[in-house]
Amino acid sequence: xxxxxxxxxxxxxxxxxxxxxxxxxxxxxxxxxxxxxxxxxxxxxxxxxxxxxxxxxxxxxxxxxxxxxxxxxxxxxxxxxxxxxxxxxxxxxxx
Amino acid sequence: xxxxxxxxxxxxxxxxxxxxxxxxxxxxxxxxxxxxxxxxxxxxxxxxxxxxxxxxxxxxxxxxxxxxxxxxxxxxxxxxxxxxxxxxxxxxxxxxxxxxxxxxxxxxxxxxxxxxxxxxxxxxxxxxxxxxxxxxxxxxxxxxxxxxxxxxxxxxxxxxxxxxxxxxxxxxxxxxxxxxxxxxxxxxxxxxxxxxxxxxxxxxxxxxxxxxxxxxxxxxxxxxxxxxxxxxxxxxxxxxxxxxxxxxxxxxxxxxxxxxxxxxxxxxxxxxxxxxxxxxxxxxxxxxxxxxxxxxxxxxxxxxxxxxxxxxxxxxxxxxxxxxxxxxxxxxxxxxxxxxxxxxxxxxxxxxxxxxxxxxxxxxxxxxxxxxxxxxxxxxxxxxxxxxxxxxxxxxxxxxxxxxxxxxxxxxxxxxxxxxxxxxxxxxxxxxxxxxxxxxxxxxxxxxxxxxxxxxxxxxxxxxxxxxxxxxxxxxxxxxxxxxxxxxxxxxxxxxxxx
Numbered sequence: 001x002x003x004x005x006x007x008x009x010x011x012x013x014x015x016x017x018x019x020x021x022x023x024x025x026x027x028x029x030x031x032x033x034x035x036x037x038x039x040x041x042x043x044x045x046x047x048x049x050x051x052x053x054x055x056x057x058x059x060x061x062x063x064x065x066x067x068x069x070x071x072x073x074x075x076x077x078x079x080x081x082x083x084x085x086x087x088x089x090x091x092x093x094x095x
Numbered sequence: 096x097x098x099x100x101x102x103x104x105x106x107x108x109x110x111x112x113x114x115x116x117x118x119x120x121x122x123x124x125x126x127x128x129x130x131x132x133x134x135x136x137x138x139x140x141x142x143x144x145x146x147x148x149x150x151x152x153x154x155x156x157x158x159x160x161x162x163x164x165x166x167x168x169x170x171x172x173x174x175x176x177x178x179x180x181x182x183x184x185x186x187x188x189x190x191x192x193x194x195x196x197x198x199x200x201x202x203x204x205x206x207x208x209x210x211x212x213x214x215x216x217x218x219x220x221x222x223x224x225x226x227x228x229x230x231x232x233x234x235x236x237x238x239x240x241x242x243x244x245x246x247x248x249x250x251x252x253x254x255x256x257x258x259x260x261x262x263x264x265x266x267x268x269x270x271x272x273x274x275x276x277x278x279x280x281x282x283x284x285x286x287x288x289x290x291x292x293x294x295x296x297x298x299x300x301x302x303x304x305x306x307x308x309x310x311x312x313x314x315x316x317x318x319x320x321x322x323x324x325x326x327x328x329x330x331x332x333x334x335x336x337x338x339x340x341x342x343x344x345x346x347x348x349x350x351x352x353x354x355x356x357x358x359x360x361x362x363x364x365x366x367x368x369x370x371x372x373x374x375x376x377x378x379x380x381x382x383x384x385x386x387x388x389x390x391x392x393x394x395x396x397x398x399x400x401x402x403x404x405x406x407x408x409x410x411x412x413x414x415x416x417x418x419x420x421x422x423x424x425x426x427x428x429x430x431x432x433x434x435x436x437x438x439x440x441x442x443x444x445x446x447x448x449x450x451x452x453x454x455x456x457x458x459x460x461x462x463x464x465x466x467x468x469x470x471x472x473x474x475x476x477x478x479x480x481x482x483x484x485x486x487x488x489x490x491x492x493x494x495x496x497x498x499x500x501x502x503x504x505x506x507x508x509x510x511x512x513x514x515x516x517x518x519x520x521x522x523x524x525x526x527x528x529x530x531x532x533x534x535x536x537x538x539x540x541x542x543x544x545x546x547x548x549x550x551x552x553x554x555x556x557x558x559x560x561x562x563x564x565x566x567x568x569x570x571x572x573x574x575x576x577x578x579x580x581x582x583x584x585x586x587x588x589x590x591x592x593x594x
Contacts, residue, residue, distance in 0.1 A: 014468050035414065051488065
């Protein structure tokens with residue numbers, strides 16, 4: 001399978017990465033090189049094989065459903081580019 | 096006393112174990128040791144190994160260490176100066192992951208691995224350069240420029256890569272800027288740079304070290320480990336880094352073994368497997384020779400060496416380039432210009448996301464996010480992602496069958512070539528760079544421990560390494576066998592200072 005220029009733009013939009021017109025041809029070539037490299041996996045017999053979900057056999061650790069952490073909103077928003085009263089600020093999304 | 100004192104160069108030439116013992120004997124102070132390393136770091140900026148130097152913090156930590164040493168309360172790594180890969184979040188110290196998108200980010204928390212090192216008395220020299228978000232095999236994808244290896248080809252001044260993604264860690268350890276460094280390994284990022292720089296690097300079993308507070312690349316593959324100059328030093332450092340952590344549900348609730356004691360255990364009675372599938376086309380004859388030499392060293396030390404088969408080996412690298420980008424595309428969705436790092440305005444919120452990520456991520460990171468987005472998208476998920484996860488099951492099963500048949504560890508080359516020049520692969524397609532990890536990536540796919548240990552030099556005078564792969568949570572056997580190779584090969588003579 002290979003991707004065309006339109007697919008490259010669609011993937012970039014899904015990934016929320018702006019691409020200029022000049023970025024599309026090189027990206028298309030690079031993505032197709034990777035896709036053609038992984039194409040060989042189509043020949044592997046995977047009938048009856050379960051997909052891996054955990055690399056080491058382990059039961060998910062659980063803890064009591066209790067509040068164990070929190071109370072430092074200032075630390076949480078410390079690195080945000082734009083904040084007000086411990087809220088993250090984003091451009092208007094609802095009219 | 097004066098005739099016993101060491102010069103700064105003698106202090107930075109010590110191994111971690113020698114420095115630890117010297118501090119306890121009061122041969123020198125933690126402050127002298129820290130100052131010698133702070134000066135070595137400042138004198139090696141040409142290598143670009145450090146993204147951030149923290150000399151004041153190093154000297155302050157060394158003063159605490161001297162008080163502990165004087166009081167006879169030395170902790171396991173008391174006064175040992177270390178470098179920290181800039182993928183580990185450090186409280187109040189900028190953490191970039193080698194990316195523009197995290198420029199200026201100051202974590203208000205400490206990663207569990209670094210927390211454990213400071214708990215045990217280690218001293219922080221600064222943050223080490225790396226491939227952007229640990230995506231690379233040469234340290235050339237760092238937004239802050241490539242790292243230059245302290246190694247050069249014989250009679251040549253061509254700058255070489257130290258490997259990647261833990262290129263700053265490997266270069267700093269090889270150049271004697273620190274006694275050890277933290278590193279991380281998703282597909283070979285500890286073992287490949289260790290092999291390229293004549294240092295020792297171990298990726299422990301998935302779950303041995305907590306991933307909490309380490310910037311995530313591919314969560315089912317990422318593991319932290321040390322890069323050091325000797326096998327013993329790696330055992331000492333991993334003992335402090337590892338351990339259960341309630342903050343990471345994938346971190347194993349297992350006690351940390353006495354890795355240091357395992358180093359001198361030898362290999363008598365062990366069975367070492369040589370996987371025939373690791374004999375790849377175009378592998379240089381000297382790597383093949385070194386591999387046979389390694390097998391011979393282990394045999395001479397009392398191990399039984401047998402050929403084994405891992406039939407799905409060749410599928411590991413392509414399957415990795417589906418699984419790792421898929422996980423990366425999901426993990427890196429958090430860099431959106433809202434909570435931390437760079438923000439570039441747009442015409443609406445989606446435009447802000449797109450502009451921020453376009454400006455903040457480098458080419459390799461964008462490529463991998465886009466591949467990951469594609470293989471997870473509707474219509475392709477089964478054909479790519481689910482198939483790759485099934486192949487991952489087959490790769491792991493190969494190892495399980497070999498270990499069930501009585502093999503204790505597997506010996507392979509660490510890399511298919513020695514280090515290459517900076518920029519030499521710039522015009523190649525991305526897959527050529529990915530081939531660097533052909534021998535290491537299987538180990539991540541199966542969650543196993545793997546260690547790279549220096550085994551000799553090639554015809555151009557560059558280091559080559561061997562890799563040992565162990566059973567899950569049996570790093571001890573890797574330390575035992577790696578020490579046999581280190582003893583037989585002799586400690587690598589590191590390059591003299593030219594920088």
